Amino acid sequence: MAGPTTAERGERQQESSDPPLPRRRLRLSRLRTIIILAILLVLLGAGSVWLLYGSQWTRVEKVSVSGTRVLTPAQVRAAADVPVGAPLISVDTEAIEARLRRKLPRIDAVDVVRAWPHGIGLKVVERSPVLIVQKGGKFVEVDDDGVRFATVSEPPKGVPALELTPARSGSSAASLRRFGEDRLVREAVRVADAVPAAVARHTLVVKVRSYDAISLELSDGRTVAWGSGEKGASKARTLTALMKASPDARYFDVSVPTAPASAGS
Known part of the structure; x- marks a missing residue:
């Protein structure tokens, strides 16, 4: 009996190499899905770009x-110069x-936020x-x-005056040359922050003669020799105790908090 012809053998080999029909249909279905998803992504991206940059729906209309x-909202808006539109x-x-x-x-911190879909928010900390x-007739x-x-x-009410009174010669002048005026101002700020609340309410002047010679003048005429801005918490506790122990004293020295002194009546 004659075997298969060359043509028949070729047809059988072709049939055996072709994937089954269901598998081909699955591949085609996946390909169509990928193409559709790609088109949708392109359309979505284009739509998003248009919505964000071209649409009138997401343009700046309001600045809050x-x-x-102390500042007014109008001053802040004018300085911010937000591009409305x-x-x-x-x-x-x-x-x-x-x-x-x-x-x-006057602004210490500011947070600029987008308030979708039309606003910009300016959150200010003064x-x-x-x-x-005091500088001339201004403050x-x-x-x-x-x-x-x-x-x-x-x-402003309740804010002590700062007096920088370093001598032009001697240790005060040397202190000014060594630390500079800005550093002496920061030391005065450290002292003002450390003063007990009960004393701070009556403090009229923080006087700086040198880095380690800072004093307070109170509204009732009493004086406190504070020294430098170092050991502020310890000096505050000592001053509170000293004022309670010597309520009639007019002068208090806490420059060395472990050896305080008071005088006058």
């Missing part, structure tokens, strides 16, 4: 301000923050004065970092 105490996504929030700090030194320096406010941030015509 919160946290102001621009796509919200394109607003450079870091540039706005830098602009606000540069134009309004500096608070802990000391004031310079100094914050708790020693930063002189604003000049005002009226001194």
Whole structure:
């Protein structure tokens, strides 16, 4: 009996090499799914780009301000110069923050946030004065970092005056040359921060003669020799105890907190 012809053998080999029909259909189905998903992703991406950059729905229409105490919202908005009408996504929030700090030194911190779909929020933290320096007929406010941030015509209530009175010769002059005026101001701030609350309410002047010769003048005429800004917590405790022990004294010295002294009546 004759065997299969060459053509028949070729057909059988072709049939054996072709994948089964269900498998081919599965591959085609997967390919169609991939193509459809790719098209959908492209459309979604294009739609998102249009929505964020081209649509009128996500453009800046409102700038809100919160946290102001001395500054007005109008001043903050003017300094921020937010590009109203621009796509919200394109607003450079870091540039706005830098602009606000540069134009309004009273601002200690600011957070610029996007309020979708139409707003920009400016959350401001203002500096608070802990000391004031009289300069002519004006007053310079100094914050708790020693930063002189604003000049005002009226001194804020309850804020002590800072007097820098270093001598032109001797140890006070040497202290000024060594530390510089800015460092002496920061030391005065350290002292003002450390003074007990009961004493701080009556403190009119923080006087700096040198780095380690800082004193307080109180509203009732009493004086406190504080020394340097070091060991502030210990000096505060000592001063509180000393004032209780000598309520009629007019002068208190806590420059060495382990050896305090009081005098006068």
